[in-house]
Amino acid sequence: MPSLFRLSPTAPGVSRLQRDSFPFVLSDGRRIDVMRVRDPRAKRLRLSVGERGARLTLPPRTSLVAGERFVHEHRDWLTDQLAQQPGDVMALVPGEATSVPLRGRMLPLHWAPGRVARVVAGEEALTLQLPARAGQAAVSRALRDFYEAEARADIGRWLPAYLPGLPRPPSRIRLRVLSSQWGSLAPDGTLTLDLALVLGRPAAFEYVLVHELCHLIHADHSRRFWREVEARCPDWRDARDYFRDEGRRLKAGLHVLLDT
Incomplete structure (x- = not known):
């Protein structure tokens, strides 16, 4: 995602939330994207973990470098918090076999070529039909x-x-x-x-x-x-x-x- 902050690293006078994300490597080697939010109401740097993943909140005049340094300083904490997050669902990668939840069950998801992108339900599995360039x-x-x-x-x-x-x-x-x-x-x-x-x-x-x-x-x-x-x-x-x-x-x- 292109940065919303690049033209103004310290974002003086910002009057509304601005968001972008940056890649980060956890202590266990996993690569994640950290959501970065510049909040005009924020008084200090804050790192949190929620349903959407890791989030870094920056006050208006805090630089991007200081923000990323803050995340690095809390890398072990972030790794532990993400490991405790609920969820046994993986992001979908076209062509890779996986399972997705539906009505309290995990159903196998298969991939197949198709004219339009759509999911077709079978008795015990789902098929995601996908055009070649989708x-x-x-x-x-x-x-x-x-x-x-x-x-x-x-x-x-x-x-x-x-x-x-x-x-x-x-x-x-x-x-x-x-x-x-x-x-x-x-x-x-x-x-x-x-x-x-x-x-x-x-x-x-x-x-x-x-x-x-x-x-x-x-x-x-x-x-x-x-x-x-x-x-x-x-x-x-x-x-x-x-x-x-x-x-x-x-x-x-x-x-x-x-x-x-």
Whole structure:
């Protein structure tokens, strides 16, 4: 990724976040990209690790050299933190055999030539058809389209059973890559769900759908709200525990696969 900082190493007067990335070699020899963010509100250098990988935050007047030196000084810490990150999903490399998650299972992913980039589902495996000159962006887009189609198919199977007990149906349903939430309901009735849900257990996905639909009845998390959830999803506590145990892994896996 081209640097956003090259013309102004110290970025004086910067008024908004600026991002780029730089390559880095960990203590164990792995090569990663560190996201570099210049934040006008930052008071000091900060290195963090999250679902999207390593992130270096720089104050407005800190030089790039000082930032990269800071990462080198914390290389062992960064290596340890990344080793502890959840996730058993590897980035997709065209032509290399691998497996990808879907509905709580890891399915083999095969590669085949095709006129357009798309994922085709078989009984026990997936095939990603790819034109000869297609790049990584086409791979990510094809997988995202596949996951969204599968998620909408699940929602389409579940939703009719819950509509009769609602004051109104959701105005529309969107699938997005969310950072922390699993779902939300906007005042206009738009229901947004995390695309990572389709990677995990269907029962947990269905619970999130039920949870957000119940907000059409009660907009809060009162006892009345939870009674509505309980009536429709008696095992909701199991789903909640599942997300506590596996949620970070699901979100991290989706980021890796879609290269976001």
